[in-house]
Amino acid sequence: MNIDEMLRSLTDKLAGIVPEGELRYKAELAVEINQLKKARNAVILGHNYMEPALFHSIPDFTGDSLDLSRKAAQTDKDLIVFCGVKFMAETAKLLSPEKTVLLPAKEAGCSLAASITADDVRALKQRFPGVPVVTYVNTYADVKAETDICCTSSNAAAVVASLNTDTVIFLPDEYLARNVARETGKHIIFPTLMPESPFSTELDYQMIGWHGRCEVHEKFTVEDINLIREQFPDVFVLAHPECSPEVVAASDFSGGTNAMIRAVQESSAPHYLLLTECAMGDNIISANPEKDILRLCMVRCPHMNLITLEDTLASLRYNQYVIDVPEEIRSRAAIAVERMIAIG
Numbered sequence: 001m002n003i004d005e006m007l008r009s010l011t012d013k014l015a016g017i018v019p020e021g022e023l024r025y026k027a028e029l030a031v032e033i034n035q036l037k038k039a040r041n042a043v044i045l046g047h048n049y050m051e052p053a054l055f056h057s058i059p060d061f062t063g064d065s066l067d068l069s070r071k072a073a074q075t076d077k078d079l080i081v082f083c084g085v086k087f088m089a090e091t092a093k094l095l096s097p098e099k100t101v102l103l104p105a106k107e108a109g110c111s112l113a114a115s116i117t118a119d120d121v122r123a124l125k126q127r128f129p130g131v132p133v134v135t136y137v138n139t140y141a142d143v144k145a146e147t148d149i150c151c152t153s154s155n156a157a158a159v160v161a162s163l164n165t166d167t168v169i170f171l172p173d174e175y176l177a178r179n180v181a182r183e184t185g186k187h188i189i190f191p192t193l194m195p196e197s198p199f200s201t202e203l204d205y206q207m208i209g210w211h212g213r214c215e216v217h218e219k220f221t222v223e224d225i226n227l228i229r230e231q232f233p234d235v236f237v238l239a240h241p242e243c244s245p246e247v248v249a250a251s252d253f254s255g256g257t258n259a260m261i262r263a264v265q266e267s268s269a270p271h272y273l274l275l276t277e278c279a280m281g282d283n284i285i286s287a288n289p290e291k292d293i294l295r296l297c298m299v300r301c302p303h304m305n306l307i308t309l310e311d312t313l314a315s316l317r318y319n320q321y322v323i324d325v326p327e328e329i330r331s332r333a334a335i336a337v338e339r340m341i342a343i344g
């Protein structure tokens with residue numbers, strides 16, 4: 001695709017969402033990236049939260065983090081460029097140990113992933129011996145390596161149910177844990193709030209949580225939903241499960257990024273309200289131009305926002321930033337991910 005064709009393609013999808021001058025500049029960058037991608041036998045993955053011009057121009061695959069890592073593992077490419085955040089690029093490396101994985105901005109982190117360390121998990125396992133550990137995929141590889149099984153926001157309840165046990169350690173998202181507890185009927189105990197006591201292990205608990213939160217999804221409130229419902233009484237509200245249980249309860253639908261996209265495509269409400277990351281809202285709007293989609297766009301993930309077309313070009317040019325996971329950690333973390341994949 002040359003620059004004019006790329007500009008036409010971006011304009012078709014993003015006119016009215018991204019200013020015209022910006023589209024021209026980004027079309028030029030995108031063409032250069034696509035040429036280099038081919039020359040380097042690379043595959044580019046674009047997470048749903050990437051800014052719209054990047055999302056619609058350079059990725060070979062778009063979607064949620066696990067989906068993307070699985071697709072990249074199935075290609076014959078030598079190089080994976082992950083337009084997402086660090087824990088996602090690590091997940092790609094877990095499933096493709098023989099490939100080089102690049103993350104365009106090395107500081108692209110995540111508040112959830114940063115909320116817990118491998119030492120924290122080891123301490124919990126010592127405190128609650130024999131209790132299985134379920135870890136959300138939004139964690140770093142060394143945390144996954146301490147885990148029995150991973151989960152996504154879509155399959156968390158199924159993964160917890162599959163363990164067939166009363167007690168589960170569920171890490172690190174407090175809100176997702178509470179939403180899963182509601183769905184599965186399990187109670188949660190947050191060990192960081194419990195006083196140290198010789199009797200603590202005798203309490204009645206079924207799910208042990210952690211106080212990690214997504215700094216984007218925690219911002220939505222029930223009041224936000226009520227205000228929109230006052231103006232649009234027939235609005236269909238979709239909330240990500242990283243939102244608080246109160247927000248999820250006040251919504252009409254809750255699901256991960258791919259599930260939200262499907263729910264918008266498969267329903268026919270007069271208005272939709274998306275309670276999720278701002279760029280993902282733009283991407284859903286551009287894919288469904290005939291639908292009236294509202295967003296509360298006060299929240300752009302600061303980590304996802306670090307991934308730009310300029311950095312992706314530099315990543316391919318200078319082979320930066322290479323994601324390395326020591327084999328001893330990679331192999332254990334991969335087992336936790338594969339166990340989850342087996343559940344679906």
Ligand code: SF4
Nearest residue numbers: 110111214215216301
């Ligand atoms: S949106 Fe939330 S969970 Fe996703 S990368 Fe940003 S901070 Fe992490």
